[in-house]
Amino acid sequence: MATFPLEPVHDTFRAIATTVVPEAVALDRAGWERLEEIIAEALASRPERIHRQLRLFVRIVDWRARWRHRERFVDLDPLQRTRELERIERSRWLLLRRGLWGLRTLIFMGYYAQPAIQREIGYRARPEGWDAVRGAGR
Amino acid sequence: MSGAKRPTGAELDYDVVIIGSGAGGGTVAYRLGPSIASGARVLVVEQGPRLDDHEFTGDELDMAPALYRDAGGFLTRQGTMSLALGQVYGGSTVVYTGTSLIAPERVIRDWDVPGLDHADLAARSRRYMEQNGVHLLPPEEINDNNSLFVQGCREAGYEVEQFPVNVRGCRGSSLCNLGCPNQAKQGTNRVQLPSAERHGVEVVTRAEALRLEDHAVVVRVHERPEGGKGRPSEWAPGEYTVRARMVVVAGGSIGSTALLLRSGMGRKLPRLGRNFTAHPAFILVAEHEREITNDVGHPKSFYVDRAAEDGWLLETCMYFPFVTAKNMAGFGREHSMLMRAFPRLQMILVLAADKAEPQNRITVDRRGQPVVHYDFTFPVVAAMVGATRAAARIFFAAGARGVHAPPADPPLIERSEAHRLERRIDARHFQPGRISVSAAHLMGGCAMGRDHRDSVTDAFGRVHRYPWVRVADSALFPDSVEINPYLTVMGLADRVADDVLEVLGAPSDVRCPPVIHGETR
């Protein structure tokens, strides 16, 4: 199994992940492991430079929280966390916007690519197509 | 490795080596097939793997890394647009949706390539439409996602057209962009390549063309990664120098351009890498009150073409949960609520008919890897904003209660705000890096034209100053085609094949374009 490149900033990463997908708070241990495993696999073929940039971005999120609130990102309440990420999302600095976009993409992948989550949100596509639907009387 | 051979000496001498097996390479391989009987030796070198039918599962996590370069997330240098490129036996035709349109006459006229005539290109495209079983789906196979689009267009006053699609035995699984699990989509992996192989064209997969040398291709054959999908390569892993009388480069816009650049051909071809266009696109999502059929049925059956007038196109579409989540702007509660409304979502893809611009181009980095430079110009942003407003009108006319529009802030527009779309959807919210833009129609890099000062090849893909090299794919487009491109790629590749057959001195019955009768494997 590939190692999770965000391990050194693990708690901030999880706080960001639950801000990006609030339902992720309900993930159990196995759910989180799966989310991080999916991200680790997606990043395994990417250069170490990308891993470093992601860790740096997570640290920047934390530094910004300390600078603005004198608290770590993980210690902010959910609304404050959302506001922090929204500021980054609308930042005039492309590098910051891109950083959040990249991390958010990975979190969405780790969460929404899980078959169990896909079923939960009502995604029903399957190879049998119409036959499956008509057979099920949908 | 079981079954893999290590060719040596004369075995590595071919008349023609084709690099890439997508819409362009697959077409050339198909046309050269009959020349094998008269002694020609033809090899296709494909970087991606060859998958067996049962390996197409339709699972997002499983299929994207197996079929796409960088699992579908290849980013531009600016990091503001992701590019989708198939990397598999069949190239992007394995992951395309199969909408089959002939290039508009005005576009080919504007390309102004001496010796390229619209009537000829259209006739060739039509032959591949016939071979690929292109037809309109009957009404009972159209899902709600598509019929709501038609209804919305009619009510909002947009002229809507039905896409002809190239499917045989489509079961409506809506998984086209993850590779068809029912082998219904008639890509080159189903039609042209199997025909070529039956004639004796050799195909070697997991084989990456590293560079061109004089009348030769240096190829690296890769190991099958542990746990990965697809068969091992037909050749033993290692590096080979394959000699060829002629090399046909068909690695796609990015693959072909990067290969020629890392072979040092840019020194004699100043236009190499230029004329890159991509039809930048994003997804709009609307929420209805009731469940609709969206993730069942062919995903892309209708479109609105305003390219000539306003520079944009709208197409129906349906994506998978991760791709949908990534493509919506924002995050958090609102984003999650929409994702949880998945069975009630309608989707429209907005595309800009971009124009070739000097700054948008392909280069290679120190390791020879492609780097795509792409800036969103003012006309592109204006077109995407205009298209977003049109799509929002269509959604609301179809009864949606809310529309998620990336160039709006906040992106969720309630029905009560439908009268102020001009204000809500605005170019100032088109903020690269905040909104997700992606592109799957990659074009240019080795544009056709007159001579080396204005282009890379002539109208038959003959590379200026390199008489033994041809280009036969989407890299040839001197500007965007402003419509779904694969049939134009096949039409252009068919012309390249004519010329190659002539140089090979193939008998006239082989050189004549074959009569096509819905061939499939």
Ligand SMILES: Cc1cc2nc3c(=O)[nH]c(=O)nc-3n(C[C@H](O)[C@H](O)[C@H](O)COP(=O)(O)OP(=O)(O)OC[C@H]3O[C@@H](n4cnc5c(N)ncnc54)[C@H](O)[C@@H]3O)c2cc1C
């Ligand atoms: C998701 C998606 C949906 C699409 N839907 C449609 C649609 O509905 N209708 C439509 O008209 N068009 C569609 N397109 C676009 C269409 O698929 C492409 O325009 C067309 O396939 C381009 O053909 P090509 O030969 O230029 O490249 P490709 O088909 O991409 O083939 C290039 C091949 O070359 C290989 N290659 C590259 N470099 C090397 C190398 N160095 N060595 C060996 N092999 C190499 C690649 O692995 C690849 O297999 C879609 C594309 C995508 C990605």
Ligand code: SF4
């Ligand atoms: S919708 Fe049809 S063509 Fe597309 S994947 Fe499903 S069966 Fe194949």
